[in-house]
Amino acid sequence: xxGLPPATERVEAAQPPRAAPTPDERRLVQALRxxxxxxxxxxxxxxxxxxxxxxxSFVPSRAVAEEVVQETWLAVITGIDRFEGRSTLRTWxxxxxxxxxxxxxxxxxxxxxxxxxxxxEAGDDEPLVDADRFAPADSPWAGxxxxxxxxxxxxPEGRLLSKETTSVVTGAIEALPPAQRAVVSLRDIAGWxxxxxxxxxxxxxxxxxxxxxxxRTRVRNALETHFDGEG
Amino acid sequence: xxxxxPLACAELVVLVTDYLEGAMTPSERAxxxxxxxxxxxxxxxxxxxxxxxxxxGTLREEDVPAPARRVLLSAFRDWKGSRGDAPxxxxxxSTRA
Numbered sequence: 288x289x290g291l292p293p294a295t296e297r298v299e300a301a302q303p304p305r306a307a308p309t310p311d312e313r314r315l316v317q318a319l320r321x322x323x324x325x326x327x328x329x330x331x332x333x334x335x336x337x338x339x340x341x342x343x344s345f346v347p348s349r350a351v352a353e354e355v356v357q358e359t360w361l362a363v364i365t366g367i368d369r370f371e372g373r374s375t376l377r378t379w380x381x382x383x384x385x386x387x388x389x390x391x392x393x394x395x396x397x398x399x400x401x402x403x404x405x406x407x408e409a410g411d412d413e414p415l416v417d418a419d420r421f422a423p424a425d426s427p428w429a430g431x432x433x434x435x436x437x438x439x440x441x442x443p444e445g446r447l448l449s450k451e452t453t454s455v456v457t458g459a460i461e462a463l464p465p466a467q468r469a470v471v472s473l474r475d476i477a478g479w480x481x482x483x484x485x486x487x488x489x490x491x492x493x494x495x496x497x498x499x500x501x502x503r504t505r506v507r508n509a510l511e512t513h514f515d516g517e518g
Numbered sequence: 519x520x521x522x523x524p525l526a527c528a529e530l531v532v533l534v535t536d537y538l539e540g541a542m543t544p545s546e547r548a549x550x551x552x553x554x555x556x557x558x559x560x561x562x563x564x565x566x567x568x569x570x571x572x573x574x575g576t577l578r579e580e581d582v583p584a585p586a587r588r589v590l591l592s593a594f595r596d597w598k599g600s601r602g603d604a605p606x607x608x609x610x611x612s613t614r615a
């Protein structure tokens with residue numbers, strides 16, 4: 288499988304969905320309950336970026352997203368004694384975030400709940416690759432490329448992304464509609480499994496896959512525009 | 519009912535995530551692979567899609583800015599200080615009232 292997340296996340300993503308904390312997570316919960324500050328700081332460092340990215344899918348501004356993430360961490364502190372281990376620690380953490388971000392997002396900007404957004408974005412029939420690039424239905428080559436993808440001269444190769452390419456990818460993700468952005472962030476940046484994403488966002492597997500597809504295609508399109516522009 | 523007609527490029531573009539996610543039946547997958555065997559442009563497309571995923575996967579998690587970290591650490595210490603008894607050391611939920 289390609290498009291693998293960073294190594295530390297990859298091992299977790301490859302395992303079947305867990306209903307209980309991992310041994311590492313149990314140790315972390317113990318450490319937090321014992322007041323281990325280093326463990327708490329490590330946990331914050333580890334997850335803060337993913338929490339922030341996900342919050343940005345729900346709320347209109349970075350400032351609000353940072354508030355939501357901050358509130359989430361405070362809820363973790365006060366709630367860790369009550370964490371019962373019915374889900375993984377990570378799922379618990381992100382569920383807190385998602386609930387807060389949804390509530391805040393709905394209050395700040397939208398009256399439409401996230402699940403409706405997800406359905407709307409997934410049901411959107413807008414072609415992601417311009418129909419002009421394929422032969423029309425009445426042609427002998429109906430549906431085949433007429434203007435195909437051009438090989439990328441300076442293609443992103445693994446971890447050797449230029450600053451420019453990174454900024455194209457980041458920009459493309461930031462421009463995604465919220466549900467697509469949330470799914471792409473959780474699957475492809477944070478390395479969650481599809482089961483974990485569906486559980487946290489409250490969407491179906493099929494819905495999740497459609498959103499993932501649409502989001503990824505848009506990012507690929509942005510890279511194509513960028514690399515085609517380089518000639 | 520399974521579609522046994524040859525895949526066209528416009529359809530492949532819609533199906534590529536199903537393919538990469540392993541969400542296809544064996545015959546759907548065979549149909550997709552058969553098209554790739556004869557369509558170099560779609561090979562390029564799928565390759566670009568995979569490279570896009572790799573590129574997304576390199577995005578780094580952002581550092582926690584220092585003021586936010588101080589606030590959180592302070593909150594953690596406050597919480598620590600406010601708890602009377604030592605916590606149970608088996609990781610089980612606290613049983614204090």
